[in-house]
Amino acid sequence: MFNESTHKKHWLFPDLAHIDKLRKEAYDKHIETYTPLNPITYEEQSLLIRHYSKELIKFCSVYNPPVPPGTIYTALTYFNRIYLREASIQLQPRDMMFSCAYLAFKVDEYNLSIDQFLKVLPKEMQSLVGHTVISFELTVMSALNCELAVYSPYRPLHGLLTDMKVRHSEEVELLKDKSEKYLSLSILTDVIFLYPPSQIALCAIYISCEDLGIDIEQYMTECLFSDQPDGMKQAIKIVRTQDEILKQHNNKYLGDSEWKIIEEKLGKCRNPEFDPRDPNFTFRNKQI
Structure with a gap:
């Protein structure tokens, strides 16, 4: 695909x-x-x-x-x-x-x-x-x-949120709204030319979890990167880079x-x- x-x-x-x-x-x-x-x-x-x-x-x-x-x-x-x-x-x-x-x-x-x-x-x-x-x-x-x-990041976003709802006890509906709002800003930037949709979606969820005080790192470690020793570290690095691009972009309208x-x-x-x-x-x- x-x-x-x-x-x-x-x-x-x-x-x-x-x-x-x-x-x-x-x-x-x-x-x-x-x-x-x-x-x-x-x-x-x-x-x-x-x-x-x-x-x-x-x-x-x-x-x-x-x-x-x-x-x-x-x-x-x-x-x-x-x-x-x-x-x-x-x-x-x-x-x-x-x-x-x-x-x-x-x-x-x-x-x-x-x-x-x-x-x-x-x-x-x-x-x-x-x-x-x-x-x-x-x-x-x-x-x-x-x-x-x-390929849109909305599909992996909703897929991750659905999986979190099944595996995680946090309030996913509130996270869904915030993640979609973050994504609507993110896709106005050049991240669409740098990262695959799944990584753009993960960034939206991770930053939204931080803002809401939701611990997502346990879910990521156990469910997304359980077989990748450095996966969590690399994912957070990608998230931080994307978020910085968004912040810089938003100052240029x-x-x-x-x-x-x-x-x-x-x-x-x-x-x-x-x-x-x-x-x-x-x-x-x-x-x-």
Whole structure:
């Protein structure tokens, strides 16, 4: 399953420096190719991507019946994978937010027609967003190398919680709520490119147990790492590293006025060939 997946083979990386290198190379490549005047900087692009990662989760949360957390994770993963290979002057984060959501809904069989997908938006936005989503569908798939299988940490999270409920006497329902809240913050960071879903899920539970005063180390030692002498030590090291990434990431979000300034700057320097708002836009599912 996961061990044989493209998710593990092609979308997990050794460290944060490697991930940043991929993003920077993608940014530089498109800046050199298009050479716009006063381009958005790499740092500004990074902040805008963080902003729209949060907006993507908000957007997915308005549907009824609710979009499953694993499907939201799929959409968020697509969105962030794109910018390991592409740049915002070509594929604007706002456009990619809607495109990745619609593709994830289809892949994970959260079945909506395009009209149902657009219905949650204000009427004045529906036509443009519909045009954008349809125009960029194959482009998004191309940017992802058609590797659309995403393994969510929500399944191992719930599996671990169920096992703890059977083996452990602690209040698991309270732990479930706190772990899911922690996970919703964690998956906004680059941990999705560094760790398999099971390790992301374990981190969410471990940190939540610490906050609630629940002793999880006995459960981990006896049930998860009973045949691995160094397993517990390695697991805690991974947990601490993930938690530090989350803390650093949470200090880098934009206020409303800040992201709007960057968005306006991007609108003036983006490649019009990829801009559905441009009157000369003729692009439709172009391969990149």
